[in-house]
Amino acid sequence: MNEQRRTPTVTVNGREYHFPRQPTVVVCIDGSEPGYIERAIEAGLAPNLDRLMKTRTHLLANSVIPSFTNPNNISIITGRPPQVHGIAGNYFYDRASGEEVMMNEARFMRAPTIMQAFHDAGAKVAVVTAKDKLRTLLGNGLDFLSGRAIAFSSEKADKATLAENGIAKVTQFVGKPVPDVYSADLSEFVLAAGAKLLEGFRPDLMYLSTTDYVQHKAAPGSKIANEFYAMLDRYVGLIDARNCVLALTADHGMNDKHEPDLSPDVIYLQDLFDHWVGAGKARVILPITDPYVVHHGALGSFATIYLPQGADREALAKRLAAIEGIALVLSNADAASRFELPPDRIGDLVVLSARRKVLGTSASRHDLSALTEPLRSHGGLTEQTVPMIVNHKIDWPEGRQLHNYDVFAVALNHAVS
Numbered sequence: 001m002n003e004q005r006r007t008p009t010v011t012v013n014g015r016e017y018h019f020p021r022q023p024t025v026v027v028c029i030d031g032s033e034p035g036y037i038e039r040a041i042e043a044g045l046a047p048n049l050d051r052l053m054k055t056r057t058h059l060l061a062n063s064v065i066p067s068f069t070n071p072n073n074i075s076i077i078t079g080r081p082p083q084v085h086g087i088a089g090n091y092f093y094d095r096a097s098g099e100e101v102m103m104n105e106a107r108f109m110r111a112p113t114i115m116q117a118f119h120d121a122g123a124k125v126a127v128v129t130a131k132d133k134l135r136t137l138l139g140n141g142l143d144f145l146s147g148r149a150i151a152f153s154s155e156k157a158d159k160a161t162l163a164e165n166g167i168a169k170v171t172q173f174v175g176k177p178v179p180d181v182y183s184a185d186l187s188e189f190v191l192a193a194g195a196k197l198l199e200g201f202r203p204d205l206m207y208l209s210t211t212d213y214v215q216h217k218a219a220p221g222s223k224i225a226n227e228f229y230a231m232l233d234r235y236v237g238l239i240d241a242r243n244c245v246l247a248l249t250a251d252h253g254m255n256d257k258h259e260p261d262l263s264p265d266v267i268y269l270q271d272l273f274d275h276w277v278g279a280g281k282a283r284v285i286l287p288i289t290d291p292y293v294v295h296h297g298a299l300g301s302f303a304t305i306y307l308p309q310g311a312d313r314e315a316l317a318k319r320l321a322a323i324e325g326i327a328l329v330l331s332n333a334d335a336a337s338r339f340e341l342p343p344d345r346i347g348d349l350v351v352l353s354a355r356r357k358v359l360g361t362s363a364s365r366h367d368l369s370a371l372t373e374p375l376r377s378h379g380g381l382t383e384q385t386v387p388m389i390v391n392h393k394i395d396w397p398e399g400r401q402l403h404n405y406d407v408f409a410v411a412l413n414h415a416v417s
Contacts, residue, residue: 012117023244031212032250039221040229048237057390066302072251075405081340086110089287106140116141123204127151130211154189191235247411250386264375270361281308299358301380304347325357355382
């Protein structure tokens with residue numbers, strides 16, 4: 001055994017974590033707005049979650065803003081907000097290169113992960129994600145040839161190798177084929193893989209992250225949603241039965257974002273600023289943008305705007321804030337301070353829309369033909385509240401704000417019985 005493994009605590013990003021005495025599993029249920037689990041319980045479809053929520057721990061936590069997938073997953077895996085780890089969205093404008101880029105490569109991360117720190121201390125760690133866009137970020141810094149680290153995605157399970165993922169022949173191991181990326185099966189593969197890894201690999205620490213395909217399509221209590229949470233509940237029962245600490249949270253919530261006629265309810269910011277300051281002089285960035293636009297058409301409730309030299313930022317901010325459906329407009333400095341964001345990866349203005357609204361660039365730039373259901377999306381303050389469920393009682397300090405990125409601290413430091 002690595003001598004370091006006997007150390008009682010591991011410190012990473014200024015936080016101290018106890019070394020796990022039993023396998024510890026953290027699950028991020030992508031897009032799990034409070035209400036999904038409750039409606040499934042009411043329908044008699046989630047007895048395991050019902051038991052944990054009634055007899056163990058059920059709390060509400062805040063996600064980070066923007067309430068999108070990448071910044072929240074990376075906050076969870078580092079235990080810190082975006083100001084520390086640098087991932088402020090799925091997508092950003094790199095002022096240095098003058099390019100708009102996906103922020104899904106490890107080079108964009110400014111902090112090590114909790115998994116890396118425990119791996120370096122001798123622990124066995126595993127990461128399974130639904131989408132491959134997160135896998136390289138969450139698995140950053142792991143030595144996959146050590147025999148103590150595994151990281152792969154459902155999306156590319158058939159491409160996993162020992163050198164790059166710490167495991168090969170994943171579909172055979174899990175006993176399931178590679179699922180369609182636009183399906184609930186993508187999330188089930190994650191959970192099934194987690195259950196299998198607990199049997200064989202038996203990691204000290206494991207992180208499982210699903211996809212919000214179902215939550216984008218269906219509201220709490222709907223047939224599709226209830227079927228998804230019934231599936232989740234079965235795996236919660238399996239994992240809970242394997243003598244581990246299990247903690248579940250979410251990266252963000254989800255809300256309807258459409259008009260009464262079911263068309264998306266959008267404020268097109270680039271069109272506004274083209275009119276106000278001149279065509280193409282301002283640049284609107286939508287950090288929800290990722291390769292999976294069928295989910296949301298790149299429409300979310302958070303945007304950042306880069307203004308031309310000499311623009312009257314205060315006047316433009318006031319003009320924008322006066323528009324119906326705009327919930328908040330902040331300067332770069334105020335947004336960085338309030339939401340703990342890296343100032344160099346957001347624009348001159350940060351904009352959040354109201355509960356039922358989304359933000360777009362120009363109407364002509366969004367192809368919404370792939371949306372098969374009335375739009376549901378996220379990104380703002382109204383999608384910030386998420387559940388936290390633990391299969392132990394916890395001793396979290398009374399009055400201390402709980403964030404989803406506290407979940408590893410909760411599971412490792414505060415699970416008492």
